[in-house]
Every structure is written in C-alpha cells, then in structure tokens.
C-alpha cells in the first residue's frame with residue numbers, strides 16, 4: 318500500500334520552521350516565514366494561496382518542488398525570483414536575476430506620478446532608473462494618453478522593461494539605455510510633467526550590512542551609486558530635472574524614510590516646492606519637488 322501523502326498544513330509548518338531559521342532572510346515582520354512558505358507551496362501546487370486547504374494531501378512531485386523552493390528561499394533567493402514574476406499595481410511583471418526585483422512599496426511612487434499627471438492635458442512621464450519598469454508600466458496603464466519613458470543604465474533592465482510593457486499591451490511606454498537623462502529625446506525639454514526615480518540609495522559602506530537576500534541577489538549597481546551618503550544620483554537628477562520639467566511638473570523620489578529630510582533639502586536648494594507621501598505605516602517614502 319502506498320504511504321499516505323503529507324498534508325498541506327504539515328508542509329506549511331515544515332516550511333515556516335525552515336525559513337524562520339534562515340539568517341539569509343531579513344525577518345523584519347513576524348509573518349514573513351509563514352507568508353513565504355504559503356507562496357512557495359501554492360507555487361509548487363500551481364494554485365492560489367487562498368486555495369490551500371490544510372487537510373488536502375500534497376502529491377509527491379509537488380512536495381519535491383516545494384522542498385527545493387524552500388531550500389532556495391532559505392539561502393536568500395527572493396520568492397519573486399523563484400516564481401519569475403511579481404504582481405505590481407494589478408500588472409504581472411516578469412523578473413529575472415540581474416535586474417532589481419520590483420517592491421510593492423514602489424506603488425506609492427507610481428500613485429504620486431499618476432496623481433500629478435491626471436490634471437494635465439499633455440502628459441509626459443519619465444521613470445529614471447526604471448529597472449524592470451514597475452513604475453513606468455503602472456503609469457502607462459493608468460494613463461493611456463500619457464507618453465511614458467523608462468530609462469536605465471543597464472541594457473538587461475531595459476530589455477526586461479520592454480518585455481514587461483509588451484506583455485501588458487502598453488504601447489505608450491518606451492525604453493532606452495541611458496545614464497540618467499542622457500538618452501532622453503531633446504524634444505522633451507520643458508515638456509516633462511513627472512519624473513520618478515527609485516534610486517540605488519544605499520550608502521557605499523552600508524552595502525555589506527544588507528541582508529543576504531538583498532546583497533546576494535540584487536546587483537550592486539542597483540543598490541548603491543557608490544557615493545558616501547547614497548544620494549549621488551538624486552543630487553544629479555535634482556540638478557538636471559528642472560531643465561526638462563514643464564511649469565508645475567514634479568520630480569518624485571522613492572527613498573528610505575531616513576533619507577527623506579536630506580532629499581527635501583536638495584529639492585529646496587533647486588527652488589522646487591517640496592511635498593511628501595507616506596506609506597500606510599506613516600513612514601515617508603516618496604519625496605517630491607514641483608517646478609513653480
């Protein structure tokens with residue numbers, strides 16, 4: 318007689334325990350190990366998390382897949398890379414090793430850009446350092462009449478951005494390999510309604526202190542610009558953006574809460590009118606400057 322198969326509830330307990338022990342994962346919230354185990358078991362079974370029935374048996378092949386995923390996750394690999402995709406602002410975006418994995422926190426940056434552009438008859442948005450293009454795609458999807466540009470210094474990021482726009486049928490988003498704004502068409506001078514940027518803002522010396530799940534899986538140029546305070550690219554964009562902004566246009570940065578004040582000072586120094594947006598926990602994550 319074949320042995321009874323382990324149930325979903327049991328395998329979730331096994332997974333939770335394995336992931337809680339992992340020092341490669343940043344356990345900044347208590348629920349991370351549980352949520353990741355659920356995501357990985359659902360992935361192995363090919364179902365949604367909501368469909369996991371604790372008493373249902375798990376077929377042998379799915380259990381093998383799950384245990385393999387668990388070991389990869391315990392070594393630090395983000396769930397998104399194991400899955401190969403993320404859901405961002407209702408869009409499904411492909412991810413792959415070598416390109417920064419979009420974070421849910423960047424939805425706030427996209428929302429700020431969409432809010433700033435909605436009131437404008439002509440809408441030009443430029444997402445600088447676009448990575449896999451979560452923000453560019455979210456803006457292009459929310460504002461079909463907008464002309465959206467995504468720029469990144471890394472050709473692999475630009476190739477993935479193009480693929481993500483294509484798979485979401487976003488014909489109003491275009492992408493270029495570009496060091497900051499170097500590749501932006503000159504005809505857009507004075508026309509841009511919103512710049513967005515989620516820069517590599519980790520200070521040079523802080524990179525080695527990052528958890529392994531970040532340091533070991535995101536390329537260094539996506540984490541730091543090599544400056545002592547992490548604000549080298551922010552300073553450069555604050556210097557360049559006003560020449561491209563239309564009156565009333567904004568430049569919006571997603572940064573860690575501890576960088577909010579230094580970024581505000583840089584924006585004020587460029588004579589931009591400062592505003593901030595906070596996440597649901599009340600922490601400032603988006604800092605913006607408006608051209609008067």
Ligand SMILES: C[S@@+](CC[C@H](N)C(=O)[O-])C[C@H]1O[C@@H](n2cnc3c(N)ncnc32)[C@H](O)[C@@H]1O
Nearest residue numbers: 417419446447448469470471496497515517539
């Ligand atoms: C933190 S990631 C953000 C990616 C994406 N915006 C997101 O939120 O998922 C930073 C990005 O900056 C890009 N980058 C670094 N230096 C750059 C530069 N000088 N010009 C343009 N992009 C740059 C990296 O290739 C990387 O994709």
